[in-house]
Amino acid sequence: SVLGRIHAVDDKVGAFITVTEELALQKAKQVDEKRVAGEALHDLAGIPIAVKDNICTKGVGTTCASKMLENFVPPYSATVIEKLERCDYVPVGKVNMDEFAMGSSTETSYFKKTRNPNDLDRVPGGSSGGSAACVSAGEVPLSLGSDTGGSIRLPASYCGVVGLKPTYSSVSRYGLVAFASSLDQIGPLGRSVADVAMLYSAICGRDNHDATSAVREYPDFAASLQADLKGKVIGLPKEYFGHGVSDKVKDAIMKMAHDLEQQGAVLKEVTLPSTDYALNAYYIISSAEASSNLARFDGVKYGFRAKDYNGLVDLYEKTRSEGFGDEVKRRIMLGTFVLSSGYYDAYYKRAKLLQQKITAEFHDAFEACDVLLTPTAPDTAFKIGENIGDPLKMYATDICTVTVNIAGLPALSVPCGYDGALPIGCQLIGAKFSEQNLLNTAFAYE
Numbered sequence: 001s002v003l004g005r006i007h008a009v010d011d012k013v014g015a016f017i018t019v020t021e022e023l024a025l026q027k028a029k030q031v032d033e034k035r036v037a038g039e040a041l042h043d044l045a046g047i048p049i050a051v052k053d054n055i056c057t058k059g060v061g062t063t064c065a066s067k068m069l070e071n072f073v074p075p076y077s078a079t080v081i082e083k084l085e086r087c088d089y090v091p092v093g094k095v096n097m098d099e100f101a102m103g104s105s106t107e108t109s110y111f112k113k114t115r116n117p118n119d120l121d122r123v124p125g126g127s128s129g130g131s132a133a134c135v136s137a138g139e140v141p142l143s144l145g146s147d148t149g150g151s152i153r154l155p156a157s158y159c160g161v162v163g164l165k166p167t168y169s170s171v172s173r174y175g176l177v178a179f180a181s182s183l184d185q186i187g188p189l190g191r192s193v194a195d196v197a198m199l200y201s202a203i204c205g206r207d208n209h210d211a212t213s214a215v216r217e218y219p220d221f222a223a224s225l226q227a228d229l230k231g232k233v234i235g236l237p238k239e240y241f242g243h244g245v246s247d248k249v250k251d252a253i254m255k256m257a258h259d260l261e262q263q264g265a266v267l268k269e270v271t272l273p274s275t276d277y278a279l280n281a282y283y284i285i286s287s288a289e290a291s292s293n294l295a296r297f298d299g300v301k302y303g304f305r306a307k308d309y310n311g312l313v314d315l316y317e318k319t320r321s322e323g324f325g326d327e328v329k330r331r332i333m334l335g336t337f338v339l340s341s342g343y344y345d346a347y348y349k350r351a352k353l354l355q356q357k358i359t360a361e362f363h364d365a366f367e368a369c370d371v372l373l374t375p376t377a378p379d380t381a382f383k384i385g386e387n388i389g390d391p392l393k394m395y396a397t398d399i400c401t402v403t404v405n406i407a408g409l410p411a412l413s414v415p416c417g418y419d420g421a422l423p424i425g426c427q428l429i430g431a432k433f434s435e436q437n438l439l440n441t442a443f444a445y446e
């Protein structure tokens with residue numbers, strides 16, 4: 001039925017880059033056989049899950065939606081994929097994204113545009129637009145995305161699904177094609193809080209292949225869900241409700257806040273004054289890391305290589321000029337600039353100082369609150385083509401999400417209303433490793 005649905009709607013939605021039909025049927029059959037044989041099965045056994053195309057899947061193309069990796073087939077799988085294989089998930093395919101996860105609309109994909117299933121003239125958000133659209137369109141119940149500055153939460157919000165950006169270090173990044181290594185995290189998207197909790201439990205945990213992954217025990221998040229809000233203090237950071245946030249979005253978030261209050265939560269206004277500088281800090285730090293991470297795509301080791309070149313330097317230049325799209329080049333240039341001598345102190349170092357400040361302000365907020373409640377994005381999904389010519393306008397859609405990555409925190413986007421046909425998303429932010437608390441709060445609301 002999942003493959004049938006993909007065949008029926010994906011021509012319009014355009015979520016998938018690769019559909020692994022044969023693999024899916026083969027795996028589903030194996031699970032059926034195990035079931036008939038009475039073997040104990042994981043709750044995710046037989047569940048079809050789509051995977052963002054920057055997560056390596058052995059033997060299945062992993063393109064990062066770039067010409068650079070158009071024909072790249074990884075010889076190994078990411079740790080999250082190996083974990084899902086041990087749960088007997090059904091791999092249905094790889095989904096579209098902004099090229100190398102740089103973008104907020106999935107329009108920078110080299111292959112195609114993905115459309116928002118709620119309104120086909122609008123973007124699904126990005127960069128994990130395929131991951132959100134395929135769940136929203138009923139093609140699959142669950143997917144994996146990655147989030148460096150909002151790429152799970154923004155598309156979840158625009159498409160009306162649930163998306164979790166986990167605490168930095170809780171999910172292994174081994175096999176995730178790096179964008180900004182100090183900010184990147186893989187996370188789940190799904191239709192309900194319980195589904196997302198289950199997938200998160202399956203992928204989190206220490207991995208010796210990722211030295212930044214934390215050594216700690218995690219609960220069974222889905223089994224531990226509890227809808228009790230009594231006495232829970234919910235902070236409303238006033239900077240997240242300021243200029244640029246639409247009235248419809250503000251109203252929907254406040255309605256959700258009052259619903260939680262009715263269930264026993266206590267609302268409290270808080271302030272995170274450095275929020276205004278977060279976009280600047282984010283685009284400097286993430287581009288700096290990207291310029292370094294993307295240096296490996298040189299036409300020698302991976303993927304695309306320019307046809308005619310004259311010596312090694314020319315090979316690099318032609319390969320990178322032809323293989324990367326405009327947005328990726330913009331980030332590489334920006335990142336190279338802010339790291340260059342003479343500018344390092346003026347930009348990169350100051351961005352890192354701001355990071356400390358933003359992190360400290362969150363820390364203070366969590367002394368007084370259990371959870372923070374904000375919009376996920378200032379507005380609902382925009383029209384395809386509306387922002388693509390104006391990078392600063394595109395970057396501004398990330399204003400509510402980037403602070404979370406800068407501070408390494410977990411955050412969950414849950415649907416909380418509509419403006420016409422367009423879903424509105426609410427973001428719950430917590431202290432490090434407080435995923436259960438975020439999931440419980442959303443579960444009580446849902």
Ligand code: GLN
Binds near residue numbers: 149179
């Ligand atoms: N939109 C942000 C950017 O373009 C976030 C991307 C992401 O989280 N991967 O950098």
